[in-house]
Every structure is written in C-alpha cells, then in structure tokens.
Amino acid sequence: MIHRKDRRDRTDRLGAPVRAENYIASSPPGWQGQLGGCGIASLISLKGERIGGERITRMLTIMEERENGLGAGYACYGLFPDRSDQYCLQFFFDDEEGKRNVEDFLQGRLDIMHDEVVFIKERSTISPPYPIVWRYFVDVPENRVWRGDRDLGEEDYLVEIVQHINANVPNAFCVSSGKDMAVFKGNGYSYEIADLYDLDRYSGTMWLSHSRFPTNSPAWWAGAHPLSLLDWGVCHNGEITSYGVNRKLVEMNGYRCTVLTDTEVVTYLWDLLVRRNRLPIEVAAFVMAPSTYQEICLLPPAERRLAEWLRITYKEAFLNGPFSIIVGRSRPETTLIALADRKKLRPMIAGLSPDDGVAYCASEESAIRIVEPDARTWAPGAGNPFIAVAGKGVLRRGTEPSFQGVRV
Amino acid sequence: MIDAPSSRRLDHRLPERFMPTINYDLCRVCRRCVNECSYQALEFKESRVVPSGGCVACGRCIAVCPANCIEVRPVPPQFAPHGNWSERSRRSILAQASSGGVLLSSCGADDTHPPIFDDLLLDAAQVTNPSIDPLREPVETITYLGRRPGRLEVCDGKVIVQEDDTPLIRMDMPLMFGHISLGSISYNAQKALFMAANELRIVAGSGEGGLHPDFYQYADRICSEVASGRFGIKPEYLKGVAAVEIKIGQGAKPGHGGHLPGEKVTTMISETRMIPRGTDALSPYPHHDIYSIEDLAQLVSVLKESTEYRLPVGVKIAAVHNVGAIASGLVRAGADFLTVDGFKGGTGAAPRVIRDHAGLPVEVAIAAVDRRLTQEGLRNRVTVCAGGGVRSSADMIKALALGADVVMVSTSAMIAMGCRVCQQCHRGLCSWGIATQRDDLTSRLDPQVAAARIVRLYRAWNEELKEVMGAMGIDSVESLVGNRDRLRYRGPNPKIAEVMNVKHIGEGWG
Numbered sequence: 001m002i003h004r005k006d007r008r009d010r011t012d013r014l015g016a017p018v019r020a021e022n023y024i025a026s027s028p029p030g031w032q033g034q035l036g037g038c039g040i041a042s043l044i045s046l047k048g049e050r051i052g053g054e055r056i057t058r059m060l061t062i063m064e065e066r067e068n069g070l071g072a073g074y075a076c077y078g079l080f081p082d083r084s085d086q087y088c089l090q091f092f093f094d095d096e097e098g099k100r101n102v103e104d105f106l107q108g109r110l111d112i113m114h115d116e117v118v119f120i121k122e123r124s125t126i127s128p129p130y131p132i133v134w135r136y137f138v139d140v141p142e143n144r145v146w147r148g149d150r151d152l153g154e155e156d157y158l159v160e161i162v163q164h165i166n167a168n169v170p171n172a173f174c175v176s177s178g179k180d181m182a183v184f185k186g187n188g189y190s191y192e193i194a195d196l197y198d199l200d201r202y203s204g205t206m207w208l209s210h211s212r213f214p215t216n217s218p219a220w221w222a223g224a225h226p227l228s229l230l231d232w233g234v235c236h237n238g239e240i241t242s243y244g245v246n247r248k249l250v251e252m253n254g255y256r257c258t259v260l261t262d263t264e265v266v267t268y269l270w271d272l273l274v275r276r277n278r279l280p281i282e283v284a285a286f287v288m289a290p291s292t293y294q295e296i297c298l299l300p301p302a303e304r305r306l307a308e309w310l311r312i313t314y315k316e317a318f319l320n321g322p323f324s325i326i327v328g329r330s331r332p333e334t335t336l337i338a339l340a341d342r343k344k345l346r347p348m349i350a351g352l353s354p355d356d357g358v359a360y361c362a363s364e365e366s367a368i369r370i371v372e373p374d375a376r377t378w379a380p381g382a383g384n385p386f387i388a389v390a391g392k393g394v395l396r397r398g399t400e401p402s403f404q405g406v407r408v
Numbered sequence: 409m410i411d412a413p414s415s416r417r418l419d420h421r422l423p424e425r426f427m428p429t430i431n432y433d434l435c436r437v438c439r440r441c442v443n444e445c446s447y448q449a450l451e452f453k454e455s456r457v458v459p460s461g462g463c464v465a466c467g468r469c470i471a472v473c474p475a476n477c478i479e480v481r482p483v484p485p486q487f488a489p490h491g492n493w494s495e496r497s498r499r500s501i502l503a504q505a506s507s508g509g510v511l512l513s514s515c516g517a518d519d520t521h522p523p524i525f526d527d528l529l530l531d532a533a534q535v536t537n538p539s540i541d542p543l544r545e546p547v548e549t550i551t552y553l554g555r556r557p558g559r560l561e562v563c564d565g566k567v568i569v570q571e572d573d574t575p576l577i578r579m580d581m582p583l584m585f586g587h588i589s590l591g592s593i594s595y596n597a598q599k600a601l602f603m604a605a606n607e608l609r610i611v612a613g614s615g616e617g618g619l620h621p622d623f624y625q626y627a628d629r630i631c632s633e634v635a636s637g638r639f640g641i642k643p644e645y646l647k648g649v650a651a652v653e654i655k656i657g658q659g660a661k662p663g664h665g666g667h668l669p670g671e672k673v674t675t676m677i678s679e680t681r682m683i684p685r686g687t688d689a690l691s692p693y694p695h696h697d698i699y700s701i702e703d704l705a706q707l708v709s710v711l712k713e714s715t716e717y718r719l720p721v722g723v724k725i726a727a728v729h730n731v732g733a734i735a736s737g738l739v740r741a742g743a744d745f746l747t748v749d750g751f752k753g754g755t756g757a758a759p760r761v762i763r764d765h766a767g768l769p770v771e772v773a774i775a776a777v778d779r780r781l782t783q784e785g786l787r788n789r790v791t792v793c794a795g796g797g798v799r800s801s802a803d804m805i806k807a808l809a810l811g812a813d814v815v816m817v818s819t820s821a822m823i824a825m826g827c828r829v830c831q832q833c834h835r836g837l838c839s840w841g842i843a844t845q846r847d848d849l850t851s852r853l854d855p856q857v858a859a860a861r862i863v864r865l866y867r868a869w870n871e872e873l874k875e876v877m878g879a880m881g882i883d884s885v886e887s888l889v890g891n892r893d894r895l896r897y898r899g900p901n902p903k904i905a906e907v908m909n910v911k912h913i914g915e916g917w918g
Contacts, residue, residue, distance in 0.1 A: 037536070239537040241880060242887035244894070252785045260917075278562040292546045292884075309569045311886075312552050312576065313560050316788055320887035321537045343545065343883065345538055407566040 012068035022187055024131040024221040025092040025173035027258075037213040038225070038237035039066030039190075041362040042326045043371075044206040044336040048391035050078065051358070053199030056207035059360070059367040060190045066237075066363060067211035071224035072193040073185025075176070075233035077330045078205030078390065084180040086113055086137040087158060087230075091174050092222055093132040098171030105169055109161060110138040118184075121198050126188040131221055133197075135182065155230055155275065159255075162229065166222075166258040173222035178231025180330045185210075185226065187219035205390040206336055208328045210235035223259050227267045231330040234270065236263040237363055238323025238346045249316035262323075269317050270327055281337055281387055282396065282406050287314040289342040289383030291402060302408045324348040326361055334390035336361065338398065342383035350386045350398060351375035359388040420506055422499055423486035426463040432456060434477035441469035441478060446839040446849055447832070466830040468839035500760075513760040514833035514843070516660060516752040516797055516819060523752070524771040525803045527899025529913060533881035540883055542874035548884040549870055551582040553611065553651065553791045553814055554720035555744035575720050575744075577650045580609040581870045582808060582885050586749075586795055586818035587633045587655065587724070589615025591668045591677045591689065592756035592833070593822075594850035595622075597842040600825055600858035602626040607863045611650050613816075616666065616691060618680040619645050631722070634711065636665060637691035639681035646719075651745070652711050653722040654704070656695070659753030659796035662726030662767045666691035667757065672836055672845045705741035712742070720744035720791075727751060727773030727796065728766075732780030735792075739781065745791035747816060748773050752797025754819040756843055757834035770796040771810060775908035778811025778890050787890075801872035808873075810908065811890040817866075824865040825858040893917065 041059040045051050056074060080088060089110075093099045106112060118133035140154040152160065162177045176183035181204075184197040190211040210225035226233040240246060240262035247257055250268040253276070257264055266288075273284040287310050290296075296307045311318070322345030327337040338361035340348040351360040351368040353375055360368045360375065368375050380386045380398020387396040396405070428441075428450055435457060442450045442457055449463035469478045487495045504511060533539040540547060554576035561568045585605055590598050592615060599622070605612035606629045614632045618640015623630070627648035634641060635655040646652055657663065668677075668689035678685035698704050704723065711721045723738045724747035725731070731748060738746050750770020755763065768776075774794045781787035795816025798804055804815045823829065826840035833843035841853035873885070882888050896913040897905030905912050 239881075241533065241537055241882050241894075242891060244891040245887055245889065248782050248890060249788060252782055252787060277559045279560070279567065280562075280565055283567055292548055293550045294546065305569055306567055309560060310567070313557055313788075315886035315889075318884065318887055320883060321533075321881045343540075407564070 012070075013064065014068070016068070022127045022129065022219060022221075024129065025094045025098055025171055027222070028220055037066060038235075039063035039211045039363045039367075040209065040235040040237050040324065040326050041360075041367040042206070042208045042235070042328070042336055042338070043358055043360045044334070044388050044390055045358055046388060046390065046393045047357050048078075048205055048334075049357070050203040050205060051207065052203045053194065053201070053207070055371050056209050057191065057194040057199055058370050059362060060209040060211055061194070062366050062370045063211065063362070063364050066213055067190055068213045069189045069192075070212060070214050070219045071185070071187055072190040072211040073183060073209065073224045073226050073235075074194065074197075074199060075181060075183045075208040075226040075228065075235075075328060076202050076204040077181045077207070077231075077233075077328055077334050079182055079202060080137075080180050083114070083137050086139055087177060087179055088135055088137055088182055089162070089174055090118065090133065090135040090176045090182045091172055093134060094129075094171040095132070098169075099132060099134060101169045102165060102172045105165060106136070106138070106161075109141075109144070110136075111141055113137045113139055118182075119198055119201065121196055123192065123196060126186070126192050126196060131186070159229060159271070163256045163258070167256050175222060176228040176233070178228065178233075178330055181228075181231055181233065181328070183226050183228045183233060185224040186221045187224065206328055206334050208233050208235050208326050208336075210237075223261060225263055226328075227259060227261070227263045229267050229271055230275070231328075232267055232270050233328040234263055234267040235326045236266055236323060238262070238325070238341065239321055240266070240319050240323060241321030242319060245316050246319060266319065266323075266325060269319075273314070273317060280406055281335070282385060282403065283310065285337070285339050285383070285385035286310055286402055287317045288319045289339060290318060291342070291383065299402070303403050306403065306408050322346045324363065333392070336386075336388045338380060338386040339384075340380065340382060344382035348380055348386075349377055350380050351377040352394065356393070359394050361386055420502055422502055424461055424463065424483050426465040427481050427483050428459045428463050428469060429479045429481050430457055431477040431479075434475045436475050438474060440472050440474065444468050444472045444839060446837040446844075446846075464830040464832050465828065466832065466839045467828040511760040512757055512834045513763055513831055514755055514757050515829050515831045516754045517764045518831065519764045521769070523797060523799075523803075524769050524899065524904060524908075525797075525799075525806050527897055527904070528771070528806045528910065529896045529898055530802075530805065530809070530876060530880070531894040531896070532879040537881040539881055540878035542871075542878045545878075546883065547874040547878050549581045549873060551579045551814060551885060553577045553579060553584070553745055553793070555791075556789055558789050575718055577611060577720065579611060579814070581866065581873070582814050582889075583608075583610050583804065583866060583869070584631070584793060584814050584816050585610070585612035585821055586753070586816045587613030587615040587631075587653070588756075588818055589617030589633075590620055590680055591615075591617040591672060591845070593842055594844055594853065595620065595676065596850050596853040596855045597822075597825060597858065599623065599855040600853070600862060601821060602630060603855060603859035604821070604862035604866075605629045607859065608866055610866075613653065614645075614649075616655060617668075617677065617689075618682065619649075620676070620680050624648060633724075634707075635691055636693070636695045637689060639683065639689060639691075642682070646711070646715050649719065651720045651722060652715060653724050653747065654695075654707060654711070655724045656698070656704075657724070657726030657728075657749070658755060659726045659749030659751050659767055659770065660755035661758040661762045662728050662751070663693060664758065664762055665693040669836075674845050677845065701737045701741055704738070708742040722747060722791075722793070724749060726753075727768040727770055729768060731768060731773045732776040735777040736780055736784050736786060739786045739790050743790065745793060746777070747793040747795070748777055748812075749816070750794065750796025753795060754822070755833075770794055770798075770807065772904065772908055774807055774810040774812050775892070775910070779909060782890075801869035801876075804869060805873055805876050805888070806895065808885065808888050809891050809895050810910075811892070813889050820865065821862050824861045825853065
C-alpha cells in the first residue's frame with residue numbers, strides 16, 4: 001500500500017526531499033549527466049519460454065536499498081512475437097506536439113506499419129506530468145537516403161534516425177528501437193514503474209531491469225535505464241572513470257551522445273564492437289574489461305597476441321572504474337550478457353534454476369532467491385562475461401579463461 | 409661611417425647578474441672552484457678566491473666546494489625602477505646596441521607567460537567510485553607508440569591480427585626523451601640518456617646529429633630523427649632503431665633551423681654527422697624537399713620503404729596556432745605518430761625573440777590536436793606525443809589527461825644529470841659537461857652516474873602517475889589519455905578552459 005503524498009512532501013526512503021521537477025522527453029535545463037549507485041536484475045528463459053513481468057518486478061524491488069525513487073526501468077525481449085520482424089520504436093512525448101514532430105519527421109523516412117499507445121496507469125505517487133508513451137512498428141524502406149548516403153545498411157540508417165530525433169526533435173525521445181523488444185522506464189521507485197506500465201500484462205523470453213540511487217536530481221524519464229539503441233538494452237551499475245575517453249571513441253564512430261551518461265556510451269560501445277565491428281561477445285567483453293599486461297604475458301602465444309592487439313586497437317573502449325552491467329539483444333538470438341569491471345568493484349551474481357530452464361543475473365543474491373529459492377548461484381569473475389542465449393542455455397558462466405571458445 | 413672608433417666610446421658594460429660570494433672564514437683556498445668554473449667567473453688573487461665577473465649561476469662551484477662556503481647571490485636590480493622598462497628589456501637593448509646581433513639564448517622560454525599546467529587541477533574518486541592503491545593493486549602504465557588500425561577485422565568469428573602491418577613500440581611508461589643531438593650535448597650526456605631510456609624501457613630521441621657507432625647497442629630504444637640538415641643519415645641510422653621521426657619544427661624555435669658552430673664540430677661530431685670537421689652544421693629552416701604536405705607524404709613513404717615498413721615513422725612539429733589542422737594533415741600524410749613540441753620546449757641555442765614569443769603553449773596544443781583528430785575520426789589511428797615545458801609528474805599527468813599518449817621530456821633529464829638551467833648552452837662552456845664539446849668539461853660527466861639519476865627521477869614520476877591514477881579510480885593509463893573530464897581549470901581566463909574543452913572549477917557533471 002502506497003500512501004498518497006502531497007507533491008511537495010515527496011521524500012526518498014531515508015527522508016531526503018526529492019525535487020518535484022520532473023522531465024520526460026526533453027532533458028532538464030543544464031543537464032550534464034547523472035551518476036550514482038544502482039540495482040540491476042535480469043532473467044532469461046533458456047528454453048525460450050515466455051516469462052511474465054511480475055517475476056522481474058519481484059527480483060528488482062527486493063533490492064530496495066539500491067534505489068531512492070529517482071528512476072527505474074525494465075526491458076522485455078521476445079515481446080512481440082507477431083511483429084518480431086519490425087522495429088519497435090517506443091517514444092516518450094512531453095505532449096501532443098512532440099508526437100506530431102516525430103510523425104512529421106518519420107514521414108517518408110520509415111514505413112509505419114502499426115502504432116499504438118503504450119498503456120500507462122497514472123498514479124499519484126509518481127510526480128506528474130506523465131509522458132505520452134507511444135510505439136511505432138516500422139519497416140525500413142528500400143529507397144533510403146541519409147544525408148546523401150544511399151548505401152547505409154538498415155540498422156545504421158535506423159541508428160541515424162533515432163539519434164537525430166533524440167538530438168534534434170523537440171519534446172520527444174526514442175527510448176527503444178529494436179526488434180521484438182521494448183523498454184519501460186521512468187522516474188520513480190522500481191515498484192512504481194512496474195505498476196505504472198502494468199508489467200504483469202507483458203511476457204517475454206528475457207527481461208532486464210534497473211533501479212537507481214543517483215546522487216543528484218532532477219530526474220529525467222528518458223535518462224533512466226535501460227538505455228537502448230536498436231535491440232541493445234543496457235542496465236548499468238557503476239561509474240565509468242574513463243567516460244571522456246570512451247565517449248570520444250563512440251563520437252569518432254558517428255554516435256551522438258544525448259543522454260550524457262556513461263551508460264549511454266556503454267550501449268553505443270556494444271553496438272560498435274559487436275554489431276558494426278563484428279567482434280565475438282567474449283572478445284568485446286575483453287576489450288571493455290581487459291586483463292592486465294602482466295596477465296596477458298601468461299597466455300599462450302596466439303591468445304597473447306590477440307589480447308595485446310585488442311588492448312592496443314580498442315584502448316578507448318576500455319571501461320575503467322567500477323561497473324557491473326547487464327546487456328541484452330534480440331538479434332541474431334535473444335542473448336543476455338553480464339559483465340563486471342576487471343577488479344570487480346561492483347557486485348554481480350549469476351544463478352540457474354534447478355531445472356536449468358531459467359538463468360538469472362543480479363546485483364544481489366536476494367533478487368534471485370526471491371523468485372527461485374533453490375537456484376544454484378555463482379559469482380562471475382572480474383572482467384569475465386556471463387553469456388546466456390534463449391533456446392540454447394548458458395554459453396559462458398563467467399568463470400572460464402578469457403578466450404575460451406573463441407577462435408584465435 | 410657611423411661605426412667609427414671614437415675617443416668618447418664607452419664600453420656600456422652591463423652590471424653583473426650573479427655574484428659568487430665566498431665565506432672566507434670557511435674557505436680552505438683549495439681553488440677547486442676556480443678550476444671548475446668554465447665561465448672564469450672566479451680567480452685566485454692575493455691568496456684568496458675572488459669573483460672576476462661573468463657568473464651565470466651554473467652552480468658548479470657550489471657543488472664542488474668541499475667547505476660548502478660558496479653562495480651565488482642574484483645581484484639586486486641595478487637599474488632605476490620602471491614599470492614598463494624592465495631590467496630585462498633594458499639589458500637586451502644595451503646588449504643588442506653593443507653587438508648588433510640577434511640575441512641568442514637556450515633552454516626553454518623563460519618569459520613570464522605562466523604555465524597553463526599550473527591552472528589545472530586534477531580530480532579524485534570519492535564514494536561513487538573507489539580509489540585504488542597502486543601498491544596493492546595493479547595500475548598499468550604500459551604504452552604503445554605507433555599507428556593503430558582503428559578496428560580489427562573479423563572473419564568467420566575469428567579476429568584477424570595483422571601484426572606485421574603495424575609496427576608499434578612498447579614502453580613501460582608514457583614517457584619519451586626528446587631529441588637532443590650529439591653536438592648540442594656531449595657524448596657522455598647522450599650516452600647517459602640512452603642508457604637511462606634502455607633501463608626505463610622507454611624511447612629516447614637521437615636528435616638530428618646522427619648516431620655514434622658506440623650507441624648502436626641502444627638502437628632498439630632510439631628514435632632516429634630526420635631533420636632538415638639530414639646529418640648522419642645512413643642505413644645503420646634507420647634500420648636497427650625503434651622508430652624514425654621527421655623533424656619539421658621545434659617548440660623553442662618554430663619555423664627556425666639549426667646552427668652548430670664549426671668550433672663544436674670536432675672529429676667525433678664530424679664523423680657522426682658526416683660533415684667536414686670544423687664546418688658549421690647548418691640545418692635549413694624548412695626541409696628543402698618539403699614545401700607542402702604532399703612533399704611530406706613522400707618523405708614519410710620514402711622512410712617507410714627504406715625501413716621496409718618495420719618501423720613507425722613519425723613527424724614532429726612545433727606547436728603553432730593552426731596545430732590541429734596541421735596534425736590532421738600529418739596523419740593523412742602517413743605519420744604513425746605525431747610529436748607536438750610546445751613553445752616552452754628547450755633548445756641548445758635559439759634566437760631569443762623566437763624562443764620567447766613564437767608558438768603555442770603545449771597544453772592548448774595537445775587539447776587542440778586531440779579534439780581535431782577526434783572530430784576527423786583519426787585519433788584512434790595515431791599516437792600523439794607532446795612536450796615542451798613539462799617540469800614535473802603533475803605536468804606529465806595533466807598533459808596525458810589533455811590528450812597526449814606519450815609525454816616528451818628533455819630539460820628535466822638534463823637537470824637530473826646536473827644542469828641548473830643557467831641558459832648558457834649556446835656558449836658551449838657547460839660546466840657540468842652536458843652542453844659542451846670541450847674534453848676537459850665533458851669528462852666531468854660520468855654517464856653511469858648520470859643515467860642512474862635519470863632513471864631514479866622518472867621511476868619516481870611513474871610512481872606518482874600511478875598514485876594519481878589510483879586516486880582517480882583509473883587503473884590503466886590509456887583511460888587517462890584525453891580524459892579532460894578529470895581536469896578543471898582555475899586560472900584567470902576561462903576562455904582558455906573553453907578552448908581546451910576543460911570545465912571550470914566548481915562545475916561537476918551531475
């Protein structure tokens with residue numbers, strides 16, 4: 001039971017006042033990014049079965065010490081089996097004008113096959129105004145041109161469209177743009193956001209979730225996690241001390257930073273390394289959280305050479321500082337990746353249901369036990385990725401040697 | 409004739425700037441100071457040592473005095489005070505009116521432009537990220553110098569490493585010794601630098617004076633310089649070394665050439681430079697085969713061809729106002745690494761007017777180059793080296809955070825060997841045996857001892873670098889390079905901060 005509170009009285013769990021300003025699609029004036037601690041939780045059905053939103057909500061909300069009501073979010077994969085080949089662009093609009101702006105912009109650039117409002121249960125505990133949340137199922141037209149470029153691949157074209165909207169189209173923000181997935185996030189406690197979107201009505205083969213404890217406000221709905229581009233969804237707990245360096249790399253490769261958080265850059269890095277540069281996931285994870293040169297010296301010669309060249313070539317992609325991240329994608333297969341920094345300064349625990357049907361990753365063991373009391377759990381190593389694929393199983397527990405299973 | 413001798417001619421002798429002062433109660437009259445003073449500023453007269461004028465404050469007498477009884481005191485201002493006509497400006501005018509020449513000086517610009525380094529403050533980690541103790545946990549400083557591929561190709565899920573195409577040099581710290589030629593410094597001084605670079609596992613510049621056969625043993629730690637004079641360039645100079653660098657300019661004298669006077673061209677120098685003994689070694693102002701960027705591209709190609717693509721080939725430029733665009737041109741011309749030399753960089757001899765007034769502070773130059781190369785998508789292809797006025801590990805760290813992959817140092821290495829920055833290098837009388845070719849002076853420098861001092865200095869800097877990175881929550885130096893978010897500006901002119909893309913103190917990011 002949540003008590004109704006006057007807006008001015010809104011406080012966090014420990015009684016600190018929470019500012020009433022509330023920004024949705026448009027960023028707060030003077031926005032320079034946000035930092036703080038977080039809770040993350042995820043699950044994936046290894047058998048490819050659909051799991052309801054109620055389960056991920058319980059996982060996330062149990063970690064109540066990890067949030068202070070300034071943002072939470074969920075991403076669901078395998079969400080639209082009937083429209084799985086269309087990109088789902090899900091938007092926050094400040095108002096009807098934002099919606100018109102986006103629809104005007106999309107006119108002739110994308111083929112809108114279907115659009116619908118995203119259900120929102122308006123609640124008094126979340127400060128109004130409430131966003132208009134809308135989704136468009138789109139196809140990318142054959143004859144596409146972006147700034148004179150006729151040869152842009154479908155996905156690169158969509159990246160340009162989405163990034164252009166987020167940087168330039170007023171009163172609108174595209175929160176997710178992948179196939180067969182969508183992001184549900186906003187400004188509030190994890191249970192409030194789950195309730196707001198009525199997550200129980202959705203089910204999917206994989207869920208990511210995130211609750212935050214930022215050290216600053218105001219809150220910005222679009223800046224909450226998961227951050228998403230194409231089908232990438234990233235939930236991140238940590239503070240990347242190399243942000244300025246990582247940002248340079250993604251900007252050099254044409255990404256435009258609009259959210260100004262390290263998580264945004266991490267999202268673009270996954271897209272750059274895995275989708276565009278086609279690095280295997282284990283290799284991309286090594287790039288982001290590499291072994292020390294001292295450890296590299298001990299690898300067999302071929303692996304050693306690969307490791308050195310990865311560090312040299314992608315040194316701007318090295319995520320320094322404490323982090324644990326959960327990353328999802330729906331293409332080519334629904335995949336869950338979990339990764340902690342190379343010193344493992346932020347928590348990450350993995351678990352498997354007794355029947356090997358569902359895999360979990362979360363900041364705390366409690367998040368796993370609340371939904372799967374008999375789960376087998378283990379801690380993935382520092383800088384060592386956990387990888388699970390729907391329909392295939394856990395491909396990597398996060399305890400194996402760096403390049404196990406990678407052709408070198 | 410205006411310059412005719414005259415009975416009324418006055419010498420216009422300038423007042424002394426420094427006065428060696430001897431405590432006669434302690435002096436043992438050993439006369440070591442008199443013998444050691446290469447500027448003949450002390451003499452033995454009437455059973456005691458007395459100053460004889462011309463002291464430059466090189467500090468040699470202080471260091472050798474067994475009784476510790478010498479002080480070198482700056483002479484108080486001897487000119488009537490004037491707010492505009494400083495003593496410095498009046499001295500320059502008087503000297504120039506007497507000599508009619510271009511005033512020469514050495515070491516870096518000693519003018520009053522305050523270093524921007526001093527206006528930058530470093531960040532540290534608190535609460536939201538943990539700091540790291542480098543004595544307990546690894547903090548890495550290994551740095552590679554050379555061209556990087558930008559991305560690795562993947563074929564059938566296999567990552568392709570084409571190692572042979574991209575030669576790189578591995579260094580234990582993000583530091584290199586600048587180019588100081590044999591000729592501008594002594595054999596022993598250069599030997600000490602090479603020994604130290606070898607021990608530190610970093611790279612040392614050869615300077616433009618060729619490479620003495622004795623130093624081939626350090627070749628894999630030496631970056632050979634190809635300057636406009638093309639001195640000493642022969643197969644051994646290019647093939648066994650770590651890297652080759654084309655010198656376009658030098659921070660202390662952008663747009664200027666070089667001039668090693670004939671009296672310094674001894675047998676050894678003449679053999680190493682491959683020029684006749686006793687002739688002036690003149691480096692033209694530009695390379696006379698490089699009058700534009702495409703000419704530079706050709707020389708880069710020639711050097712790559714002649715070294716069979718086994719070595720990184722770099723280009724060094726002085727930091728000038730359009731440095732960003734020039735740097736971009738260098739990368740497009742094929743340079744594997746760039747060196748940007750700021751206007752406070754050292755020199756063995758330069759016209760004072762250029763040394764003190766031309767160029768760009770290295771802090772701004774680094775930020776400009778880093779930003780421009782990033783904008784053009786080239787930054788992850790090259791290594792950017794930068795130096796010129798880096799005095800401490802703090803300057804080094806700030807230069808890294810502004811965007812240099814490798815920081816170039818020279819003057820601090822000279823100081824470690826004994827140099828006191830008296831700025832008389834151009835006179836060839838260095839009492840420490842560094843910037844001189846006189847046998848009696850060069851023999852004062854023991855390369856072994858000097859190298860050990862250099863090694864200790866930079867090992868300490870590297871430890872300090874690790875400490876600062878650890879405090880920032882960064883455990884490897886590549887995550888510091890270009891991380892301007894971790895700097896704040898606290899100086900008098902916020903426009904400088906804006907140009908460098910560094911936030912002002914008091915500005916957070918959340």
